Amino acid sequence: MPGIKVDKNHCKGCETCVKVCPQQILTMSKDITVRGYFYALMADPSRCIGCRICAISCPDSAIDVVTNGTVFELFPY
Amino acid sequence: MPGIKVDKNHCKGCETCVKVCPQQILTMSKDITVRGYFYALMADPSRCIGCRICAISCPDSAIDVVTNGTVFELFPY
Amino acid sequence: MNEDARTLFSRPESLNEVVTHYCPGCTHGVIHRLVAEVLDELGVRENTVGVAPVGCSVFIYKYLGTDFLEAPHGRAPALATGFKRLRPDMMVFTYQGDGDLASIGMGEIVHAANRGEKITTIFVNNAVYGMTGGQMAPTTMPGQVTTTSPGGRNVNDTGYPIRVAELLSALVTPNYIERVAVHTPQHIIKAKQAIRKAFTYQKEGRCFSLVEVLSTCPTNWGKTTEESLDWVESRMVPYFPLGCYKDPETAEVPDGAV
Amino acid sequence: MNEDARTLFSRPESLNEVVTHYCPGCTHGVIHRLVAEVLDELGVRENTVGVAPVGCSVFIYKYLGTDFLEAPHGRAPALATGFKRLRPDMMVFTYQGDGDLASIGMGEIVHAANRGEKITTIFVNNAVYGMTGGQMAPTTMPGQVTTTSPGGRNVNDTGYPIRVAELLSALVTPNYIERVAVHTPQHIIKAKQAIRKAFTYQKEGRCFSLVEVLSTCPTNWGKTTEESLDWVESRMVPYFPLGCYKDPETAEVPDGAV
Amino acid sequence: MAKILMKGNEAIAEAAIKAGCVNYFCYPITPQNEVGEYMARRLPEVGGAFLQGESEVAVGNMLFGAASTGQRVFTTSSSPGISLMQESISYMAGAHLPVVIVNIMRGGPGLGGILPAQSDYFQATKGGGHGDYRLLVLAPSTIQEAVDLMMLSFHLAEKYRNPVMIIGDGMIGQMMEPVEFPEHHEEPELPSNDLWAITGAKGREPRVIKSLFLDPKLLDDNSWNLYDKYARMEREEIRFESYRIKPKNKILIVSYGTMARICQTAIDELEKDGVSVGLFRPITLFPFPSKQIAKEAKKKNIENVLVIEMSTAQMKEDVDLAVLGAKPVKFYGETGGLVPSPDAVKEQIMKLIKNPNDELKRR
């Protein structure tokens, strides 16, 4: 199953990933990081398709996309 | 009759006027000016048509074109 | 379909594990990553020197894993020229903002491009002076409010924004010049292709290459991330049309240039 | 036909009765006279300030009867800008060589043009650094031998000559930009028309105006006057096509420039 | 007028306007951006010329053109930007043009840092550009003084037809302090600028403003005329402040700008502990108050002159030149943002009092 890992050290809470996720499954945390930012979370991890769009768009390279199972054929990047 | 006056003080003997005169009536002097240049002369004053082409082309504004009689309608300049 | 357990996306190797000083949502970060990915893909990190500008990206040397020079404001193309002329075997790129490149550094970029220096310039156009706190840049949009155009940029007083890609493409020397943007995933993908092409041309010793990247500055635009990304699309892209302006493959040399 | 006794041609009033320091055959002198004639015809000599460059024409202030500023090399457009912003009622023009304007002064001319400063620039392109003894200029022709391109300008090493009129015309700000030449009487007449148009636009407060004039440098080209005039026609004109590149009457402002 | 709390950069901007200067050209650079931002708002209100140029090279030359009109004009910048103006400054000095240039210094060399420093002392006082010229250099230590000197600077520039430079560290630009602007600004009368300015050759011979003198005799004359101006400045424009200079002081501190204020705190605190030290604060850095410092230094009671600067001992050279060996001149300083604290200053003073013959650790 695909999913993302958000690095709380890098995430600055810009919400770009939330905006671009085609599945609209990302949301922001309620608590803040040591740097004072809300960070991105998967609200509904089960719906992630591993498309990498969030990661490609993240200005802080805070997102890793991982999978331990099936994903669709990915666009070349 | 039209004709030109070459100011020996300004003329540097570049020969541009000689080249451009449509009547081909200009030539260079045999003697030099105080600045060390041969200067332009009318070889055949009678054939000057007062067209001003020599004066317009002279880099040193050394040429006045004058007339005391008939000239052709001049191109606007 | 594909069944392996694996990482589908992670930070490129050439991007250091360092938290940047960029503001939240600032797309300088995206552009850094694209450069890092291309360096990785071409396998040139260890044979590359970057030239950092003065601007928000002055610290790029902390973020990318190549050697770096830190240039005076606007002069990165001159440093790059000096370096490359002595080390034509190395890859040299500059990373410059719009204040840096299009204002104080106009002379240097025009001449580096015109000489066809075999370097690559990543030109980050965010329509404002970011680092110094939001002054008007040569690329500031008509009517855009900045700290030094508090009534909005008045084109009768300060002219129209400079379109760098078009301007440099007016030079005869055959170069590679393309304008891209990074405000949507689709644009990011295209931007990366352009950056790769730019570095590839350099690697082949072909020509000077410049990629102009439309970028955001949420902080000085006074906008949220989302508003900023939208503003790139609605205001900047129409005036700064995306696309390839010049390619050595197709460039023509005019009459008289025997 | 016309029967009056009269002077058909003489030095314009704005051209001082001083022998210039120019070499024999150098067309700087022609261009000076054209400017003087236009100043006379527009009746603006007493309300005009010229900005002299560093270059062979550094002494233009001795030859024209207007007030003058003597600028650092390449910076005439900046001086002109400073002056004109404080005295929009006066006429301000710069007179610059190709080393001055297209090399060291590239930043200043691009930005003055882009801001649409209401000034006029007479740009004398003689494809070489005249005053300093014949070094390569950004406008030096491919293959042209100069003291710093002893093997002829190598476009692979130093790029192609910069075509200033085309380059500045790539800016969006609506300006007047024309290229003329002075190597034949016919061209001189057209050059004068362009110069008059440039000053007229300024007088009307319309726009920035620049006239690029192809000029000779017999001394540093190592040619006679006649060969030099011919060389303008045979080598320069094909690469530097004459004509109007931009006119505010017809200039279009692109999409997105609201 | 009532006192208002103002940031140094904004106070400088407003002071210029109050002094009748409504023309300003700039290029952004920290820590002086607020001047330009303030001017961008204010100058359209007062009908002046505001322009952000494309570079400091261009701005220096825009000043050149603007000053040639005979109107007042100024710019502000910071260290690297000032370096880029050196050619134009040399030209303007050579052409006898009155302009005012403010340098809110940052640490250097190079890109350095943006914190307070006084490392451009030599550049300002010896002439960073080429040729035989100098600037009249003023150094405020408070925002009020920045305002006062700013207002004075235009008059001085015109009196001598010479560029005037005001140098302050980043604190001068960034601090807020209460300031007061005079109700009416009056200046001693001077010959009209119309006597030399470029106004169009109507009813007079054409004029040229230039620094080109190919005849060596004329160039030599111009250089020595400049030199004479500087000698006149030395007679008429020396400004300084003496603080707690008393017959019992053994140490004479020489310090300028904000650094001098820090010294004042140290001196005040030492005074409470019964240690008395005097401070000489040059306000004009060129012309330098050499005679005045020499006079103080030569007093019998003084054992040591102590120069304290935020640079690697630049003004110290001028103090050495003033004192000419009459007393030992010691140095203490930190540079590039490491502003010496009052405690650090006190420590150095106490060391010197204990061991008057020792050199100080230079920082």
Next chain:
Amino acid sequence: MAKILMKGNEAIAEAAIKAGCVNYFCYPITPQNEVGEYMARRLPEVGGAFLQGESEVAVGNMLFGAASTGQRVFTTSSSPGISLMQESISYMAGAHLPVVIVNIMRGGPGLGGILPAQSDYFQATKGGGHGDYRLLVLAPSTIQEAVDLMMLSFHLAEKYRNPVMIIGDGMIGQMMEPVEFPEHHEEPELPSNDLWAITGAKGREPRVIKSLFLDPKLLDDNSWNLYDKYARMEREEIRFESYRIKPKNKILIVSYGTMARICQTAIDELEKDGVSVGLFRPITLFPFPSKQIAKEAKKKNIENVLVIEMSTAQMKEDVDLAVLGAKPVKFYGETGGLVPSPDAVKEQIMKLIKNPNDELKRR
């Protein structure tokens, strides 16, 4: 090698090549154009990099980039061009880069004139750019010496990792004199430039060459490290020449460059008339031979120190700083192309001998 007659500018160019520097960036300016023209011919032959940049601002920064490779590189220019390089020079000094810059000075300020002058002394020695840095400055008085110092300069630049500047007036550039180049050029060994140069991060951590230190502690360290380098230069690099310094001299002339040669002629001629005068000629202008001058000046027999320069008394400040009031320091000079003749120098010396307490007419 046999002596050949060479123009100074060309000899300088050839000297650089002989010293292993085959990289040169320039922008044309009189009176040093022959260097670039020579290099344009020679460097393609020896396989080096020649480039005429678009401006001195660009050239200064091309040097910056080029020097970062660890290879030798230099430029030549003249006064206004050097002013335009001030920002990049400050950056290179801050980043500890070895480059060589030759200034064939013309008269200033501004566009000035192109005849010989020594008016850029302050700019060269005090640092015309911003921040706490200095250049190592060398001043040849003959073409042969220009060759020798040129060849030395690259080594010095690398030894200290600091820009070195050679200043000469227009005569140094334009004169022809016989010169000899060494058969083999040898230099003391130094740590390899590869230890700091930019060569690609292969098998090592990425390197950055920079002058940005936002942490004030690091910036302060950098400035004082520079200061320490300069102190080391003062210990190890002082160069000067003494000429006819004898116990019976009453006057010690201090003069440098071509001006010193002219003084030598005057001194020789006076010697024939039975008047004996000594000359101290600094060759390093920074570090300045202060101790050495002080030693000579303090000798009992010396009544006056006489500084002779083609500027409005710039080096005189350094002589004052050296002598520190031990003896009166007088000045004579002309500037901007009015080169003082041997006769004029003799006249001044005779005046001073007759009336040791008078000030000289300064020109």
Next chain:
Amino acid sequence: MAQYEVTLAGFGGQGIMTAGQLLAYSGMAEGRKVVWLPSYGPEMRGGTAYCTVVVSPDRIGSPIINNPTCCCVFNRPSFDKFAPRVRPGGLLLVNSSLIDVESDRTDITQLLVPANDMAMKAGNPKAANIVILGALIGASEVLSYKVVEKTMKEKLGGKKDLLPSNIKLLREGYNLARKELGKKEKV
């Protein structure tokens, strides 16, 4: 009252600079000499922002204060940086909403103020700075509460709708400090 120095420190966006300026304006209004000095250093972006205010009866010498009489720390990095710097005998104000530690210094007075929580509760989430300002006045008595309130009315007049809430929070901060430190008069 002798010279009083305050350093306020936190994230950019927490209103540190504004709080400092309100203090400086208030000092001026009470006829004191004042200096406000912002940090504009490397921390400018994405790090700690701070400013220092000096309020004094006499001419102020050094605008640089290494060991202020009082530090107000709004977040953890500021706490780490500035808590050790408070002058012995001085005051440390800790925004306990975001800082979950306390200083172990015994030579200073330490006051924990849940400023973000209080502001949030008042429906004015950005006004933690006002709470701290109130607490600072309450604890230090460097200036009178009245003059600070008056200054706030004048200077934050622009945001009229928030003014009542700001005044309330200023007062709450003040009173909290009074209470914690066992001082009598409240407002």
Next chain:
Amino acid sequence: MAQYEVTLAGFGGQGIMTAGQLLAYSGMAEGRKVVWLPSYGPEMRGGTAYCTVVVSPDRIGSPIINNPTCCCVFNRPSFDKFAPRVRPGGLLLVNSSLIDVESDRTDITQLLVPANDMAMKAGNPKAANIVILGALIGASEVLSYKVVEKTMKEKLGGKKDLLPSNIKLLREGYNLARKELGKKEKV
């Protein structure tokens, strides 16, 4: 021989610089110290060009010579400028082809050389400078004729076809000077 200083002056293009350099090369060839210094001043274009050569047995101090031992003037403006500057007892060589006046100084030796006429006659119109150089050697004896001729052969070797004519003109100049000044040996 003591230090000898020569200034050569004329229009640009009259070969002034070349003549001066030939003199300097010859001096070097004879083992003397030499300096050649061109004028590169305001006169550069369209005015007077001149250079100064110093030939000396010893180290040469000043390269600037205000009053040279000898002036060779090629045109009228140079005559006006330099004739008054010749050191008393010195030598003035006047190109009488282009200069129709003479100096009224009685404290110097004056020699009129119709250099352009002689060059024209030899069909080598640009070689007036060589005539003057020959005359200078003949009149001053600063260097031997031989060494100058040898230098000329080496340095002007490029223009091989003109060499015989140049040598002839050098000799003619030399002999003319010898004759006019009543000196014996000719070449």
